[in-house]
Amino acid sequence: MAYRITGACTGCGKCESACSEDAISRGWRRYEIDPDLCDSCGACDYICPANAIEPD
Numbered sequence: 001m002a003y004r005i006t007g008a009c010t011g012c013g014k015c016e017s018a019c020s021e022d023a024i025s026r027g028w029r030r031y032e033i034d035p036d037l038c039d040s041c042g043a044c045d046y047i048c049p050a051n052a053i054e055p056d
């Protein structure tokens, strides 16, 4: 299992710096999570002010 970023993402970038696995990067419209790198720690979900991250 990995986490994913939904369309509610505002692009603030807080999740990128919160991820210790370097799994989050800026995509075309929103930030994205690489499921191969994500270890499902939940840190990004906890920190996201837009509640835009959820378990996939």
Ligand code: SF4
Residues within 6 Å of the ligand: 005, 008, 009, 010, 011, 012, 013, 014, 015, 016, 031, 047, 048, 049, 050, 051, 052, 053
């Ligand atoms: S913290 Fe939330 S709103 Fe900010 S870039 Fe990440 S997913 Fe988007």
Ligand code: SF4
Residues within 6 Å of the ligand: 003, 018, 019, 020, 021, 022, 023, 024, 033, 037, 038, 039, 040, 041, 042, 043, 044, 045
């Ligand atoms: S759940 Fe953890 S490892 Fe996965 S993207 Fe979020 S912060 Fe990174």
